[in-house]
Amino acid sequence: MGNRLSKLYTRTGDDGTSGLSGGERVAKNHARMHAMGSVDELNSLLGLLICKLDDAALTELLTAIQHDLFNIGGEISMPGQSFITADKVARLEQRIDEFNTQVEPLKDFILPGGSEAAAICHMARAVARRAERDLISLHQLEPVCDTTRQYLNRLSDLLFVAARIINQALGQPDVLWKKELA
Template sequence: MGNRLSKLYTRTGDDGTSGLSGGERIAKNHERMNAMGTVDELNSVIGLLICKLDDPELENMLVAIQHDLFNIGGEISMPGHSFIQTDKVTALEASIDQFNELVEPLKDFILPGGSEAAAVCHMARSIARRAERDVVSLHHNEPVCDTTRQYLNRLSDLLFVVARIINLRLGRDDVLWKKELA
């Protein structure tokens, strides 16, 4: 196991820089730091979502995703490293297909809501989209592994269908967008 943090503050970031895993220091507003921060934010919201659930199947899947997101953060912190393999993307696709079979086909757009847990899941979905955008922005200047970008893309799709599954299992309807109210 790596070094343990025994002190939470170091003052080394007071100059507006932050350290990467390899020791290099970059600006706190660097694209790499933005991507790491958004992935961390996504991980935190998924943790909140897990706290709102009473569904072991979804909870176990989401905890595994949290581990993947932690690995993605580490990967972004170590330029040139890759921790997310194709099997992780394939597993997300299989879950999307499995859950999508359980819900009614969409005929309308849906709005975040239905239940508190589904609304939090939609929050996670929108943060996953931002994490993907941030990683793609970073990738335009410095390579980021293809599977990491694919993982974040599939994750937002999975979170969309999981929000629908949460509502289904709670006996709540999805909130449909109504053109006449727009």
């Protein structure tokens, strides 16, 4: 690949717009830009989480998800494009099912926490939910691929159970919600 980003600032966004991949410009507060920003934030949080992990298999999975999120950002930047296929959604579902068999069944609500890595994973889960909401807002204006919306929905579920897996691996109990403290 050539030197594609030779200049980091262009001043073209000084008017409050951002360029899409096809050359179209949209307002920086357009639903498309909110969705791209949330997906980018989620990708960044996964990068932070990976730095805190000592689990090669989970790191490999999260790195693959980072690549998918980068593709989702590209998809959002190129209206009408679709890069997330049904098999990617199915792979997330498979991993959710695998992880869920490794932890105790839920009997209580879980608060974010336990270990630092699990807390970061819960933050990523919350940002995944926001990214999904932002994508739905965009979808209400312009069609967004079904599988992309499904992927973000499953990803938040995967991150929830991954936080439980992380705590378990570190010998940290999940933080349970206690009604009497509420």
